[in-house]
Amino acid sequence: MRRHFLTALLAAGLAYSAVAQTTFPRNGVYDERPGLYAFTNATIVVDPQTTLQNATLLIRDGRVEAVGSNVSLPAGTVVADLKGKRIYPALIEIDSDYGMPELPPATGPAGRGGVPQLESNKKGAYYWNQAVQPENNASLLFKATPAKADELRKLGFGAVLTHPHDGIVRGTGALVTLADERENTLVLKSNATAHYSFSKGTSRQNYPNSMMGVVALLRQAMYDADWYKRGGSKEQSNLSLDALNRNQSLPAIFDAGDKLGILRADKVGDEFGVQYIIKGSGDEYQRLDEIKATGASLIVPVNFPQPYDVEDTWDADNVAFSELKHWEMAPMNAGRLAGANIPFALTTAGLRNKTEFWANLRKAIENGLSEQKALEALTTAPARLMKAEDQVGSLQKSKVANFIITSGNLFSADNVIYENWISGKQYIINQKDAADLRGNWQLTVGERSNIKLTITGKSADKPEYQIQVDTTKITPKVAISGDIISIQTQLDRRPGSGTTRLTGYRTSPTTLKGDGETPDGKRITWSATKGTDTPQSASAVTAARSTSATSSTAVIYPFVGMGNLQKPKSETVMIRNATVWTNEKDGVLTNADVFVTDGKISKVGKNLPVPADIKVFDGTGKHLTNGIIDEHSHIALLTINEGGQSSSAEVRMADVINPDDVNIYRQLAGGVTTSQLLHGSANSIGGQSAIVKLKWGESPESMLIKGADGFIKFALGENVKQSNNPSSGVRFPQSRMGVEQVYMDHFTRAKEYAKGWAAYNKLGAKEKAATIPPHRDIELDALAEILSAKRFITCHSYVQSEINMLLKVADSLGFKVNTFTHILEGYKLADKMAKHGVGGSSFADWWAYKMEVHDAIPYNAALMHRQGVTVSINSDDAEMARRLNQEAAKTVEYGGVSEEDAWKMVTLNPAKLLHLDNRMGSIKVGKDADLVLWNAHPLSIYARPEFTMIEGAIYFSLKDEDAKRDAMQAERARLIQKTLAAKATGTPTQRPTFRRSRMWHCEDIEGVMAEGEEESQAQK
Structure with missing residues (x-):
């Protein structure tokens, strides 16, 4: 007959009494059980490394009293014989909002049809931005939710780390058990962790409205907290900064969003000496080397995508190659992290339904994750990360008695979880004495x-x-x-x-x-x-299905169509007998050779000796140039405008580089090797530029040109005063006059700011110790760098009057404008530009696409060039950048510029404007080997690059193009067949969604995600 263990416990409890330890009075009779239980003859997994056979687990008052093969049982112990069964530590969920208040529904970010909210609506002595709320305390907000607790208990979880998932700085988390008790008995550790994210949450403030703005706000908040700690608290009271400083001693968990977010979060952590524990999205395998280099421990979901329903061929066209590859490879993620020795914990976060957890976890095990590592990632790893290993994560003496009783191997598909014991209290999941008739x-x-x-x-x-x-x-x-x-x-x-x-x-x-x-x-x-x-x-x-399935498990760099199996490496090469456009005094050399070693141009001449065992390219009948440089680009960025304020000088385009953007590859195919990635033109003072080489497959950090001068985007005209967005007519400025005042105000403040720091830095050590340091303002830092000629302005411009205005402001305040970009009325004041020393980066022949460009003419570049202005031709457009050679050729047609000078407008001249002409822009010994071999005259509409080289590594090869595309199509076809087979076996599928890759332009604004909104598809 079936034995009812609960009945036995009740009978034993009546025979033994204990004095209740409680701070709560009770309306009724006290009936406290002794909590002395023993589980014998079981296979006990004490921790992922220790398994005991025929062992006993003894618990007393909700704690582990003893575990082993020879445990003495005190009188009054309730004994359960678990012969043939197993005991595991209960699992730990490290990313949960269990017991937290529900967030208000998303109403859409401010500025989309509504009046922008420029200032915080939160009353009290809190931070100025509602997305920063470190004062949130999960243990004070926590309220047990029985239904959600039961859902997690059935999966084997005994404790969760919970926190409010709201904002960029989210406050502290609490470690709580999943027992059905009063909240005061459930909290094992209050203020266990500090939490951060890249989502602004429920805040409806206009700022930030971009990912780079989120990063800047977080950085500024950290600097504000440091100033507050160093004496700023004497000048003001701020509950948020006080809490942010208290939280610095806690383990810090950052919800980064994805593989690039992990790198971004770690960069912020490095700036402030914080090693974040970083939650990803399950795509970490795509950037293993870079992620391992961060040294971060990860929190990894098992929310694998469903296969796509691609029976309809039109639907199939809507699925990106990267999406198909990720569907197949996502279950391999955890195993590959383990193989790379990257520490991680697993989480149920992001699952469509919690019941998918065990099926997905077993799928991860089938795809390379060991059972021991899986158990570690759900027990000891999360306990270690939140510094709670003295309480949970294993079944060692004195730890909380959180454990599960199973029919067998926890990770076996036919395993049954019978009971989940939490703090020594039994929760029956399945009847363990049921007859097994299978x-x-x-x-x-x-x-x-x-x-x-x-x-x-x-x-x-x-x-x-x-x-x-x-x-x-x-x-x-x-x-x-x-x-x-x-x-x-x-x-x-x-x-x-x-x-x-x-x-x-x-x-x-x-x-x-x-x-x-x-x-x-x-x-x-x-x-x-x-x-x-x-x-x-x-x-x-399942095992048979897994074994029979075939898959290509190679990661490509980047993880999109036309990615490479290996990242390109610098080679020693010789290009022989080509027409070489040097852009130097030698002009165009015929039948010349160029020798490349160590990523540099080492020799230029005729009949150069060819060393043995090197790669040789025959340039006969072909033209060799240095790579095209695009002075004004918006490719390879997740977003381009932080328009929440009149000045966003604090934001950095380097924080939002998207190395997976296919436009990188397309522009390599057009001979482009370097681009200045600019902020847009939504505000008078935009963000800091990122100057990159188009190294297809490399990380964002590896694309940046080390040692390059800092640049920043300014803007004039219609976009700045929001002419095209009248519904948001709240943000200053609303007129061209106001734009001038923005510059005067901000640079005046920046001058005073720089003086304050200069005075402080002259103080001796004792004087500094007795003085409150100036408040670090990263916006004014950037403007002060302009005043000291350490950062340089590229200004979006069209109208002559405004160009004159900024030149006068610059002269009056003592700084220089480096480049006017667009500058379509530059021909009207080219003499003044030459006198000021400012360059012009123009379109070749764009005009009449809005009111302020009605006076544009295609002779603009030639007329500025004749006045001595350094002129470049830019794209500001992902498509145009693929044919900048042809845009340069237009200056020959419009204005009679020589071919060599026209070519310099997309090579040497933009290098000069970016202060990089000492290392690129021409073919000269010692310069970077950024080279393009064209099959025809480079200014011809028929010219195509046969290869595009950056620092001696070939990133585009016309010869390999067809084979590469064929391989991608074959792999895509295999993946589609695999998804069709999955659907045929009854696997649930998802309908494909058409996603267009965003091609940014100056005026584009993409709001940063708020809670409940659909994610931006900028990376697709």
């Missing part, structure tokens, strides 16, 4: 013996039944109560035949027998004998 049975009913009964199912208490009579398969109705079984089935499928009813009992583990009645009322006997062959288990089926 198997193949030979059934005899009356005189009929040709009947097969098959019982399957994930667990003993949730069986599935099928009867087979000859070739007919029937699903019977079965009820089991203890050892009693009743079966109702229609054994005869002929029309009008009735139901046969059978009732009996189990006489042994392999036999059943009983009585029954046929449809015509005849009494019969029946019996069943269990065979030795058992149904194939779910785990075996």
